[in-house]
Amino acid sequence: MAGWQRPTRAPLVPDVGGSPAGATPGRAGPAAWATTLGHMTEGPSLPLAEHAVLAMLSERPAHGFAIARLTAPGGELGRIWHIPRPVVYRSIGRLLDAGLITPAAVESGRGPQRTIYTVTARGRQAAARWLDTPVEHVRDVRTQLLLKLALLDRAGRDPTDLLRRQRAVLEPIAAAIKAERPQGKGFDATLLAWRRASAAATLDFLDDIIQPGH
Numbered sequence: 001m002a003g004w005q006r007p008t009r010a011p012l013v014p015d016v017g018g019s020p021a022g023a024t025p026g027r028a029g030p031a032a033w034a035t036t037l038g039h040m041t042e043g044p045s046l047p048l049a050e051h052a053v054l055a056m057l058s059e060r061p062a063h064g065f066a067i068a069r070l071t072a073p074g075g076e077l078g079r080i081w082h083i084p085r086p087v088v089y090r091s092i093g094r095l096l097d098a099g100l101i102t103p104a105a106v107e108s109g110r111g112p113q114r115t116i117y118t119v120t121a122r123g124r125q126a127a128a129r130w131l132d133t134p135v136e137h138v139r140d141v142r143t144q145l146l147l148k149l150a151l152l153d154r155a156g157r158d159p160t161d162l163l164r165r166q167r168a169v170l171e172p173i174a175a176a177i178k179a180e181r182p183q184g185k186g187f188d189a190t191l192l193a194w195r196r197a198s199a200a201a202t203l204d205f206l207d208d209i210i211q212p213g214h
Contacts, residue, residue: 044098044100044126046094046098046126046130047091048081048143048144048147049083049087049088049091050091050094050095051127051130052071052077052081052083052091052147052151053067053083053088053091053092053095054095054100054101054119054123054126054127054130055127055130055131055148055151056070056077056151057095057101057117057118057119057123057127058119058123058124058127058128059151059154059155061104061105061116061117061118062116062117063107063114063115063116063117064085064088064089064092064114064115064117065114067088067092068083068085068088068089071083071088072085076150076154077147077150077151080143080146080147080150081143081146081147092117095117095123096117099120099122099123100119100120100122100123100126101117101118101119101120101123102117102118102119102120103115103116103117104116104117104118130148131148131151131152131157131162132162134162134165134166134168134169134170135166135169136169137173138170138173138174138177138195138198138199138202139198141166141170141202141205145166148162149162160210163206163209163210164210166206167203167206167207167210170199170202170203170206171203173199174199174200174202174203177192177195177196177199178196178199178200180192180195180196
């Protein structure tokens with residue numbers, strides 16, 4: 001396609017123990033790369049940033065700059081999970097390589113020529129599958145689940161079924177944490193108290209937002 005150029009790949013950044021795939025919750029912390037998510041049972045296994053970019057492109061075709069604005073610290077999705085601009089463009093390159101997105105057009109105008117991408121049939125299926133999959137851990141609710149709920153809301157989809165299945169996944173985890181006994185009286189007890197409170201608060205949160213009557 002005339003005018004199209006593959007997005008420049010961002011250099012790899014060392015893992016500094018932050019958020020998956022260079023994304024950072026809200027405004028906190030530097031970018032960090034992490035391992036591939038393991039909660040997908042079918043389809044491609046992608047880092048969180050690539051899943052998010054794919055889901056955004058499944059809503060409507062867009063260029064990388066538009067996605068980066070959405071995931072910037074002050075953006076609609078960046079307030080939940082900040083994905084740095086280099087990570088957005090790297091994710092686009094990897095999704096292209098995986099055959100999940102394809103160039104659709106080049107934006108015309110006086111400014112920089114920006115390639116608009118759209119999802120392939122495989123990409124649309126992968127995005128829908130990811131959005132419909134509960135997270136596996138309590139710690140992932142703050143980031144992955146909230147991001148999925150925001151994306152579902154943007155698409156006008158009812159999240160109630162996902163929320164019910166999410167509660168079913170986390171309820172036995174919360175029960176197991178509640179049944180644990182601290183190994184000592186020091187920080188172990190403090191950490192366990194935090195885990196119990198977090199798990200209980202997460203179930204309360206899910207109960208609060210599940211629509212009555214479902």
